Amino acid sequence: MSDFAWTIQIIYVLAASCFVLGLHLMNTPATARRGNQVSTTGMVVAIAATLAIIVHADLITTTGWIVMFAGVLVGAVLGLYSARNVQMTAMPQLVSMFNAVGGGAAALVGIHDYMTAGAGVSATTSVTTLLDVIIGGVTFSGSIIAAGKLQGVITSAPVTFPGARVINLLVAAVGVGLGAYLITSPSTALLAVVIAAALVFGVSMVMPIGGADMPVVISLLNAFTGTAVAMAGFVIGNWAMIIAGALVGASGGILTKLMADAMNRSIRNIMLGGFGTGDTAVALAGGPGGDVKSISADDAAIQLAYASKVIIVPGYGLAAAQAQHEVAALAELLESRGVDVSYAIHPVAGRMPGHMNVLLAEANVPYPQLKEMDEINPEFARTDVALVIGANDVTNPAARRPGTAISGMPILNVDQAKSIIVIKRSMGHGYAGIDNELYVDPKTSMYFADAKKALTDLAAAVKTLVG
Amino acid sequence: MYPALLVDVAIFILSLWVGFEVISKVPATLHTPLMSAANSIHGIVLAGAMLIAVTAHNTVGYIIAFLAAAFAAANVVGGYVVTGRMLKMFKRRPLTASQVAANGSHPNGHHDTGPAA
Numbered sequence: 043m044s045d046f047a048w049t050i051q052i053i054y055v056l057a058a059s060c061f062v063l064g065l066h067l068m069n070t071p072a073t074a075r076r077g078n079q080v081s082t083t084g085m086v087v088a089i090a091a092t093l094a095i096i097v098h099a100d101l102i103t104t105t106g107w108i109v110m111f112a113g114v115l116v117g118a119v120l121g122l123y124s125a126r127n128v129q130m131t132a133m134p135q136l137v138s139m140f141n142a143v144g145g146g147a148a149a150l151v152g153i154h155d156y157m158t159a160g161a162g163v164s165a166t167t168s169v170t171t172l173l174d175v176i177i178g179g180v181t182f183s184g185s186i187i188a189a190g191k192l193q194g195v196i197t198s199a200p201v202t203f204p205g206a207r208v209i210n211l212l213v214a215a216v217g218v219g220l221g222a223y224l225i226t227s228p229s230t231a232l233l234a235v236v237i238a239a240a241l242v243f244g245v246s247m248v249m250p251i252g253g254a255d256m257p258v259v260i261s262l263l264n265a266f267t268g269t270a271v272a273m274a275g276f277v278i279g280n281w282a283m284i285i286a287g288a289l290v291g292a293s294g295g296i297l298t299k300l301m302a303d304a305m306n307r308s309i310r311n312i313m314l315g316g317f318g319t320g321d322t323a324v325a326l327a328g329g330p331g332g333d334v335k336s337i338s339a340d341d342a343a344i345q346l347a348y349a350s351k352v353i354i355v356p357g358y359g360l361a362a363a364q365a366q367h368e369v370a371a372l373a374e375l376l377e378s379r380g381v382d383v384s385y386a387i388h389p390v391a392g393r394m395p396g397h398m399n400v401l402l403a404e405a406n407v408p409y410p411q412l413k414e415m416d417e418i419n420p421e422f423a424r425t426d427v428a429l430v431i432g433a434n435d436v437t438n439p440a441a442r443r444p445g446t447a448i449s450g451m452p453i454l455n456v457d458q459a460k461s462i463i464v465i466k467r468s469m470g471h472g473y474a475g476i477d478n479e480l481y482v483d484p485k486t487s488m489y490f491a492d493a494k495k496a497l498t499d500l501a502a503a504v505k506t507l508v509g
Numbered sequence: 510m511y512p513a514l515l516v517d518v519a520i521f522i523l524s525l526w527v528g529f530e531v532i533s534k535v536p537a538t539l540h541t542p543l544m545s546a547a548n549s550i551h552g553i554v555l556a557g558a559m560l561i562a563v564t565a566h567n568t569v570g571y572i573i574a575f576l577a578a579a580f581a582a583a584n585v586v587g588g589y590v591v592t593g594r595m596l597k598m599f600k601r602r603p604l605t606a607s608q609v610a611a612n613g614s615h616p617n618g619h620h621d622t623g624p625a626a
Contacts, residue, residue, distance in 0.1 A: 061550045062527055068543055069534045071599040078546060078596055082589050085553065092556040095563075102563045109571045110562035113578025114555075120579070121587025128591065130598075133541060140548040140588050143580035150577035151557040158564050166514050264544055271551045276517050278557055284517055285524040286553040292528025293547040297540060389537055396540025403598040410601060414537045 046098055053091040054282035060084025061286055065293070071409045088282045117143075130404045131364060134394040135192040138260055141267045142185035148270035149178025153237065155277050157230055165225055167277065172221040172236065174273035179240025180247065181266040187248040188259050192393060198253025206250060213243045247313070254358075255312045258301045260394050262309070265294025297395045304389035306441075306451035334469065337487035339496075342463050343503035346372075349426035351382045353418065355454055356398055357391050359432015359466070360493050368497035369431060370405035375501055379508070384411045386418040386428075386454050388436040419455045428459035430480075432493050434472030440479050447474045462486040465496045539599075545592040552585025 060080050067077025096102055102110075121140075128136045152174035159167070190196035217239035220232055251259050272287025274280075302309050346352060354373060360366060373383045385407065391398035399412050413421075422428060430437055437456040441448045456462055462485050469488075472478065480486055489496055535543045558577035565574045 057553075058524075061553075062531060064550075065528075065531045065535070065543075065546065068539055068546060069531075069536065071536075071539060071596075072601070074539055074542060074599065075593065075596045078542075078549075078589065078592050081546060081550060085549070085585060085589070088553055088556055089559075092559050096559065099563055103566060105571060106562040106565055106574065109565070109575045110559055110578050113558070113575040114582040117579035117582030117584075118586040121583035121585070122590055124583075125587040125590035125594065130595075133545075133591075133595070136587070136591060137541075137544055137548055140545075140552075140584050144548065144551045144554055144584045147554045147558050147577045147580035147584065150573050150580070151554065151561060154561045154565070154570065154573045154577070158570070166511050261544070264547060267551050268547065271554045271557075272521055274554060274557050276514070276521075278560060279513065279517065280556060280560075281517075281520055283553050283557055284521050286550045288521050288524030289528040289532075290547045290551045292525050293532045293543065296529065296532050297544060300537075300540075387537065389540075392541075394541055395544060396537055396542070399538045400541045400595055400598070403595075403600070406600070408602050409538060409599045412538050 050091050050095055051281055054088060054280065055285075057084040057088035057091070058282050058285035060087070061289055065289065130400050131361060132193070133400060134256065134260055134397065135189045137394060138185045138189035138192060138263065141260070141263045142182050142189065144267045145178045145181025145185060145263075145270045147178075148267070148274040149175050149182060149237070149240075151274040152178065152277050153233070156228070156233055168225045168228070170273050170276035172224060174270055174277055175233070175237060176217055176221055176240045177266055177273060178270035179237050180244040181263055181270055183241040183244030184248045184259075184266070185244075185263045187245050188256065188263060191248070191251075191253060192256055192260075196249075198256075200250045200252045202250040206246065210243065210246050213239050213246060217243060251312060255305070255307070257390055257392070257394050257397075258298055258305065258307070258309065258312050261294050261297035261301055262313075263294075265291050265298060268292075268294055300389060301395055304452060306448055334481055335484075335487050337463060337489050339489070339499045339503045340507060342487070342489055343500050343507055345427050345461060345463065346376055346381070346429065346500070347379060347504050347508045349376075349381055351421075351425045352376060352427045352429060353384055353386050353422060353425045353456075353459065355386045355388075355428060355430040355433050355437060355456055356402070357388070357431065357433025357436065358393070359434075361392050361398065361401055361432075363432065363493035365431070365494035365497055366401040366405040368494050368501070370402065370407050372497050372501045372504070373407065373411075375504055379504075384413050384418065384421075386415065386422075386456075387412055388415055388433065388454055389452075390436065391433065415452060415454060422455040422458040425459040426461060428456045428462045430456060430462065430464040430466075431497070432466065434466075434478055435474045435476075437480050438472070438474075438476070438478045439483075440476065447476050456480060457483055457485075460485065463489055465489045465491060465493055467492060542592055542595045542599075545588060545595060549585060549588030549592055552581060552588050555581035555585050557581075 061084050064077040064081025067073040152171045156171050191198045220236050268287045268290025272284050275283030377383050387398050439457045440446045441451045441453045558581040561574040561577050565571050
């Protein structure tokens, strides 16, 4: 190894250390921003080292330089524009698009390497190259479909037809089989077939998955992207890419597992798809057995205003109604009256891991008020009013009993509060399609309204009645 | 056998463990910024994308180099910017009215306002 190559690899390892340190600093909101800065520094260093390689190798043509800078410029402008203008509710789509382009770029690295190396490629290199191309291709098309579903451009309902799974299996078999064949007999034409199979598989993998399962899918595709980048790192012998890819793979893997557990679904069950529902399923009517008590804005406002401790339980319905600013305004009003207010955040509240926290942080809610499930659950018993907004299954006490669709699912202990107010559009079912026993609890009052309107009315009522 | 590949595989596996160890300590509150930060980190694929240009010597090669560079640059720039934007919103105490007003007039004319009602 030349001195130059040595130096570059050491710089890459230092850059990768910045990535690890950056992720480490994300263990508390107080240091997370510094973490992002450390990670950015590592990235700038790694890119500078890469430029040094290009200059040192002295093989690049003038056209090569122009093409490279033009590509970087176009990409950087697009990335910057979308990052600055995206709304926080649309964050899952953006993350999904970044997964797509990351996976796509990794696949292109593999494709180019395969085409230039030609017949001279060794068997081990072509194994990693083909893995890179296949995983990258699946991530690229799968993430675009996922983003489309999240954006509502593609139906969020599961799309499936008879024999879909057989076709999926066939496509996968063609991709993997041809890929294996290509290891020993290189052919650019056949590589194109493998790429096509990977792209088709990405589409057919995500299409049958319902909108409510998106937090799992987006995490899984994140893990895929990381793996694809690591494989690309193997192909060109770049340590920074191998380390970074492994870190992202680990992160995506952990989040996938956490999300699947929080939804009480196995990853296999979600990926086989077809069972999940779209976002509209909540509109289906269906009354649980037992009496449901409804409440007026004035009565609810009085309960809230004279409580000493209130826990707000926001769910997907709050995000769908884009009512995070209204809930924050109500909470602030209550706090100004001396009420202790906190938020109970279930791991799958929102459309991607941790999404609800970002929405509330954007609405100016201080993060110490955002409590994770395990932290807040013991507090419900000491709570005067639990205000549930657009959350359903994650509050259903039926999860504690065996034999229901959600048995074993971790839930928020909302039913232990002294009094419960549920803001909901109708008595419709949640994602699991079962009755919520919380709604017939004698301590529960239902407030039937759109979340945004309900919260505005509540805040107004608090002001007039006790202001 | 293949000493270079063996080293690469060792680095990959050890990095996976480091990743599991570090990331399992990130609180659920920060899971969205975490995923976004992970996204920016896989933007390192830009290094690979730039290196394509070194060995690209025909039209197909140039097209691949351009696409890869554009994809990866969008990933890395967008990823870091949006992560920073999100993390900036996590505050220990609520902002005062004047601070909110100051945030509204960001130096770059960028508005961190909420979704349109």
